[in-house]
Amino acid sequence: MSDTELPEVEPDTELDEDDRLRPEFVRAVQEAVAEGDVDEARALVEPLHPADIADLFELIPHEDRASLAKAVSDLLDADVFAEMNDYVREDLIDALEPHQVADLAAELDTDDAVAIIEDLDEDDQRAVLRALDPDDRAAIEEALSYPEESAGRLMQRDLVAVPEHWTVGDVLGYLRGQEDLTTDFWEVFVVDPGHHPVGTCALSWILRTPHWVPVADVMQREQTLIEVDMDQEEVALRFQKYALISAAVVDGEGRLVGMITVDDVVHIIQQEAGEDVLRLSGAGEGDINEPVRLTVRTRLFWLVVNLGTAMLAASVVGLFQGEIAKFALLAVLMPIVSGMGGNAGTQTLAVVVRALATNQLTSSNTVRMVTRELTISICNGVSLAVLIGLGTFLIFGNRDLSIVIGMAMIINNLIAGLGGVLVPVTLDRMNVDPAVSSAVFVTTMTDVGGFLSFLGLATLWGLGG
Known part of the structure; x- marks a missing residue:
């Protein structure tokens, strides 16, 4: 065998190195x-x-x-x-x-x-x-x-629940003697005579505790209870926040009716995260196995909405068609202002929607979030204004145009930051999913704000004169 030759290795015939079917x-x-x-x-x-x-x-x-x-x-x-x-x-x-x-x-x-x-x-x-x-x-x-x-x-209905007056030995005897018990569980729920959960015992505790010890002495009384009508996204947040493996589900009267395990919650977290990203873009569920008819209907709806907002932005441009006709460079540069504002708004929107979904943003810190994003918008706006102003002066040699586009960039970045926070927060307060429709409103605000600030300042500055 030469130095450059390698021994042949028979590859896995089913899965590749990323565990995907070949x-x-x-x-x-x-x-x-x-x-x-x-x-x-x-x-x-x-x-x-x-x-x-x-x-x-x-x-x-x-x-x-x-x-x-x-x-x-x-x-x-x-x-x-x-x-x-x-x-x-x-x-x-x-x-x-x-x-x-x-x-x-x-x-x-x-x-x-x-x-x-x-x-x-x-x-x-x-x-x-x-x-x-x-x-x-x-x-x-x-x-x-x-x-x-x-x-x-x-929730799953198959769980293990025992009365609080039992000993650890009673629990072990019950687990070994019942053939029809569920096989997938990590803790035993302890209930009172009314079948209300009063605590939990991890299997590791039960296995390591002497048989004569009462369950009531080793159980953990503090537990996270899930209401039966709680939204699955809130369930996932509870599991994430409190690092749960499983949790009891109770009905309206506080009786134990089921349990939720972490393997189910993992699917929810993945599903909800994907849904928020896709809703921000108006792409519906984004499932490649979804029927084409349903995908077209979902995407077309938001494209039509976006077409309406684009017409609104175009009508703002139409107000300044005289100035644009006199000074054609305005038409060349105005998409930069609106486009950069849209990008800045999308960044803020993505952060805020995620913060709302994970309960990081609540009514108690909304003002702080608005202040933070406005600070970021000012810093970014000033930085971009210097760059676009300098670039415009070097290319076109027009000092006044450079100043106007810089000022417009700052203004539209402020609009983007403010809209990126207030729009999703307002929709959330109105019990409307902010991931579904926020992008349309924020994009409209930055388009209209970008055109209006740039063309309005140009008119006031007399660039079209």
């Missing part, structure tokens, strides 16, 4: 299905983790999914559907019979089963619910009665 592997599965080689397709898919099987269905075209599902039907268990993208899952669920959907739902935790059933048509929902066991049906119907994206939809 394109050649996906093509191999598609070709096996297209050729009707069910055994080959199944042999390729069988070693995959449920999450990777879900990814495989998301990576292949919509029209090929039904054929793949038929070829590997025995591998499509509840774990795969739980990991699957909502739109892809809907495609496959629509092709199943109600009793098949019911079988899947029965294998899942209540929150995952609800995620599958809630998107079905009303008639299909009833058919699936009828096919479920009475206990599963009651749990899912109760979950569906809560608002969407609430703790009631998110």
Whole structure:
């Protein structure tokens, strides 16, 4: 072997170094299905983790999914559907019979089963619910009665709760003697006779404490309780703030009705963060598996709104068409002022929307936030004014034009900073999601403010004279 030759290394045939399915592997599965080689397709898919099987269905075209599902039907268990993208899952669920959907739902935790059933048509929902066991049906119907994206939809009903008069030995005996207990839990909830949670015991405490010690002596009485109708975004913030692994969910009377675990909250944090970014741009859900018709409808709505605001900005320019006709450089430079203001407004808006979403910005520190952003706007505005003023003078040799565009830059940066804070805060106080519509208002303010400040100052300075 020469010095430049390296030994051949057989690469992983399924996943690349980033744990993503290799394109050649996906093509191999598609070709096996297209050729009707069910055994080959199944042999390729069988070693995959449920999450990777879900990814495989998301990576292949919509029209090929039904054929793949038929070829590997025995591998499509509840774990795969739980990991699957909502739109892809809907495609496959629509092709199943109600009793098949019911079988899947029965294998899942209540929150995952609800995620599958809630998107079905009303008639299909009833058919699936009828096919479920009475206990599963009651749990899912109760979950569906809560608002969407609430703790009631998110919580699991399977948990471990014990009375506070038990000893640690009683708890251990109960855990070992009950075969139908949930297997995924990190703490035991302690309840009073009215089934109100009064504390929690981590499994590590129970395992390391002598059997004769009462649970009431080792339990942690301070706990974070989640109301059943709490929004899932607020639930995620509670988990993040208090570093929770799991939390009890209580109904309106304070009774323990379920629990939420951190693995569910991780999905929420990812989902909510992505939603805010996409809403700021008016791109809807931004899911590449979303039907084209829905995507067009969502994006077109905000594009039409933006067109209206652009017309408003254009009407401001129209007020100064005489000055622009006399001094053409105004038309060359005015987009710079509005564009830079828009960029500054977007920066402030992104920070404020995030601060609102994470409860960093509240009514108690709004004034401080406004002062902070105005300070930043002045500093940035002055810096940009010096640069754009100097650049304008060097290029066009017009001192008055340099002064006007510098002053306009400062003014529009102040408008951007003020709008970037006040618009989302005002919308939030009105119970309107600031991530959805703030960008439209802030962009309008910076466009109108940029054109008006630059052209207005130019007129007052006599540049068009």
